[in-house]
Amino acid sequence: MEFIDTIKEKAREDKKTIVLPETEDRRTLEAADQILKEDLANIILIGSKDEIEKGSTGLDLSKAEFVDPETYEKTQSYIDKVVELRSKKGMTPEKAKETILNDYTYYGVMMVKMGDADGLVSGACHSTANTLRPCLQILKTKPGTKLVSAFFLMDVPDCEYGEDGLFVFSDCGLNQNPNSEELAAIAGASADSFRLLTGKDPKVAMLSYSTMGSAKHADVDKVAEATKRAKESYPDLTLDGELQLDAAIVPEVGKSKAPKSKVAGNANVLIFPNLDAGNIGYKLVQRLGNAEAYGPLTQGIAAPVNDLSRGCSAQDIVGVVAITAVQAQNQ
Numbered sequence: 001m002e003f004i005d006t007i008k009e010k011a012r013e014d015k016k017t018i019v020l021p022e023t024e025d026r027r028t029l030e031a032a033d034q035i036l037k038e039d040l041a042n043i044i045l046i047g048s049k050d051e052i053e054k055g056s057t058g059l060d061l062s063k064a065e066f067v068d069p070e071t072y073e074k075t076q077s078y079i080d081k082v083v084e085l086r087s088k089k090g091m092t093p094e095k096a097k098e099t100i101l102n103d104y105t106y107y108g109v110m111m112v113k114m115g116d117a118d119g120l121v122s123g124a125c126h127s128t129a130n131t132l133r134p135c136l137q138i139l140k141t142k143p144g145t146k147l148v149s150a151f152f153l154m155d156v157p158d159c160e161y162g163e164d165g166l167f168v169f170s171d172c173g174l175n176q177n178p179n180s181e182e183l184a185a186i187a188g189a190s191a192d193s194f195r196l197l198t199g200k201d202p203k204v205a206m207l208s209y210s211t212m213g214s215a216k217h218a219d220v221d222k223v224a225e226a227t228k229r230a231k232e233s234y235p236d237l238t239l240d241g242e243l244q245l246d247a248a249i250v251p252e253v254g255k256s257k258a259p260k261s262k263v264a265g266n267a268n269v270l271i272f273p274n275l276d277a278g279n280i281g282y283k284l285v286q287r288l289g290n291a292e293a294y295g296p297l298t299q300g301i302a303a304p305v306n307d308l309s310r311g312c313s314a315q316d317i318v319g320v321v322a323i324t325a326v327q328a329q330n331q
């Protein structure tokens with residue numbers, strides 16, 4: 001069974017409520033129609049019902065819940081909560097009202113915060129910064145977690161590498177230039193995400209342009225130091241570095257460049273040294289390798305809220321909603 005079909009089956013077992021704020025985008029509405037047909041989640045659409053219906057000709061959204069911020073009875077309680085949470089950051093009742101009535105992502109995040117939805121998916125027509133900022137500001141990190149990061153679940157067709165073509169790539173969406181401590185934390189969180197979503201054991205490669213000291217530079221030192229920290233923090237994790245991409249995933253290259261490493265040649269979780277590498281890397285595999293790229297999915301945040309690329313399809317949104325529902329089951 002395909003990865004996404006297994007996730008969909010899990011999502012159906014205990015249906016969660018996912019809020020989709022980007023109702024001005026046709027792909028969101030097409031995805032909602034399919035999610036409801038496939039019975040993957042209950043769907044809340046934010047906006048005026050009339051406007052949404054105008055944009056959804058040919059689609060069946062009769063089973064969705066429509067929440068219009070202008071008239072919804074809980075809007076005032078959301079405004080009050082934003083003020084309570086952000087007054088130290090200068091939030092006033094006027095600003096809170098203006099923010100949540102004009103930024104439906106913010107409104108959707110408040111629905112999750114107040115327990116009126118289990119998760120949120122947004123980002124088809126908003127940048128990652130504008131999607132994740134309200135999530136970080138309002139929902140904050142999970143207890144015991146300092147850093148939120150963003151990963152992609154990559155499903156590469158006809159691929160013998162990784163877990164039959166399944167990989168977690170991280171961080172591809174949020175932290176621009178993580179230091180060694182942050183990279184180590186991203187590695188630990190990504191291993192947990194891989195296990196949760198695939199049910200398989202993670203094998204984590206800390207990627208670099210150097211393999212085990214083959215090149216010398218401060219950027220290489222950062223990854224080597226992150227590897228050391230990660231091994232100390234997660235002693236039971238199968239993790240190694242620094243490794244080049246070929247040494248990480250191709251068994252023969254791994255044997256020749258890093259013969260003593262258990263990860264080399266077998267990695268299924270790839271930790272990129274910075275956001276340039278991670279974001280470019282996932283898009284290369286998606287576009288040139290025809291891979292399914294689900295994400296950016298967040299890890300370390302106190303509730304399941306996930307982003308999308310503005311280049312996503314309606315199918316991608318359906319997949320990310322199903323994954324969000326599974327994350328919500330395991331929250």
Ligand SMILES: CC(C)(COP(=O)(O)OP(=O)(O)OC[C@H]1O[C@@H](n2cnc3c(N)ncnc32)[C@H](O)[C@@H]1OP(=O)(O)O)[C@@H](O)C(=O)NCCC(=O)NCCS
Pocket residue numbers: 089128129130132133136137141146147148149172173174175176279296
């Ligand atoms: C997400 C992002 C916008 C946050 O940065 P910012 O706008 O400068 O916002 P701030 O640094 O003020 O952070 C906002 C809040 O989030 C928190 N935060 C930011 N990054 C965080 C992280 N990685 N983990 C946990 N909390 C974080 C901050 O502590 C802050 O909380 P506070 O307001 O209660 O003090 C920024 O990291 C970013 O732009 N990342 C790159 C996104 C991107 O362009 N990706 C490429 C396409 S996928």
Ligand SMILES: CC(=O)OP(=O)(O)O
Pocket residue numbers: 123126127128172173279295296308309310311
């Ligand atoms: C993940 C990502 O790159 O998002 P976008 O394409 O929206 O910038």
